[in-house]
Amino acid sequence: MATDKYQDAAIVCERLTKRYGGKTAVDGINWVVPRGSVTGLVGPNGAGKTTTLKMLVGLVHPSEGQARVLGLDVVRDSLAIRARTGYMPEDDALPRWMTPRRAMEFSRRLYPTWSDQVARETLDLFGLPLGTPVAKMSKGMKRQLALALAVAQRPELLLLDEPTSGLDPERRRDFLNVILKSVAADGVTVVMSSHQLHEVERVADRVAFMRDGRIVRESDLDSLKESSRRIRVVFQGEPPADLARWEGVQRVEVDGRLHVLHVTGDVHALVARLQTFNPFVVEVIEQNLEDLYFETAEREESRS
């Protein structure tokens, strides 16, 4: 298998595809998630994020291609993968009669690595009462219980599908802290699909953009931001005629005297060169994940 060079990766997908009848939900993705990383999987509704996570945990069978999770084949070794993976589905899936206490008893018997201490600490942090059944919990409480169960398994990999939906800002913060604590304490690899881009930006060190069943852009977040910097410059007079051909300048958008330069490489050298033209304004614009998201979306739309 060509994945031998990725022995240290937590997830390796090769041409992973899922079709439902004539519709392709996941379209031959090639994706490597390094161990110990926190990866944000972002994209619009219907991009294929949930189906991808379900294939990785063995809930959905791939139509084509293959994937290895923690070095194990997702089809052949599904049980072994689930034993080492904490999965939090998109929808509330806990049985309605279960209380946190019963859920802990249930999970303790399924996972040899289970930690009551981690479960109780997490439930205490969220302030979840042990005796309240899921049927009487709010959506946020159900999400908190699901996360507490997932991290208390002490898994090597956490697959979280829209984990913070339905949570208030305070609980979201606690939620993200629990995820970060798992990463810090046990070196857990996390893949988290989300529409909350600022949250992904806060916890993730890598990001994968998914669209129409394909991963269209994937990188570590810092490199991505670095490669997508812009310089805004307002010239006093005429701009240099060869500006678009300068080294490091990928594209120039012009709006009157305002020029926005899409740049890569040594930004400071470019700023210094621009300042020799005595512009009114020259400033570097750092892009956040939301900017990158929309930039990627626009780029993909213009391609298609």
Added chain:
Amino acid sequence: MSAPVRALFYKESREGRWKYIVAALVLIALAIATPLLYDMLVGLLGEFFADESIPAEFRRLVPPGALELPVYLWANWHGKTLYQMMVLFALIFGASTVAGEFSRGSAPFVFSRAVRRRTVVLVKTAVDLGALALIALASTAALDVTARIAHGYAAPWTYYGALIPIMAGTAFVYGLSLLMSTRFDDPVKAGAAAAAVAALFSIPTLVPAWRRWSVYVHMTGSTLLASGTFPWGSELVIAALAALLLAAACVSLERRDI
């Protein structure tokens, strides 16, 4: 029993407890009513057939001894109420086995745990069929006790021995319903599909020459009543068919997407 299997046993018993309690109460009530209604029904039928204005052809429809207590009890319990109710319970319980997890939205939780899908199915089946066997035993015991108190009649061993054919047939119908339950997300659709297939298996019952091929005829334990010998051969065949349906359900669930 391994720890994951114990965990699943607890979950299934906890989730199914009310349906088991309701089923037991219904069947026990019917079991108690059967001996208690004997005097009234036999009195009414006796008067009816003693009436000479009724054509003799009608009166000959009732075989000799049909109104005697042992025959009445068997015909109304094993020959009717018990097997019919067990078929109904098997259809309902089997239909909700896997489809119920989908309709309640708990399937992604259950099937993403560190346990094989077939283990989940086997534990669900064991809990449901175990509960149904206890319900059949408890209700037959209730019939026996009521018959002793009301009529001084002690049910022979065959009343309890006939629970084996009843359970073999119940397992077969449950297997049909379980298989449908792995193919539909809605227990009502799964139950309706299973009932349609189960109805097809009742066709041999309607043709005298084919009755020996009917699962439902075997469920009434008629061979045991008539000859006092236990019909091992037919029961083993029915149990084997039930096991095949269970295996098919496991394969069907393994192949489907959650």
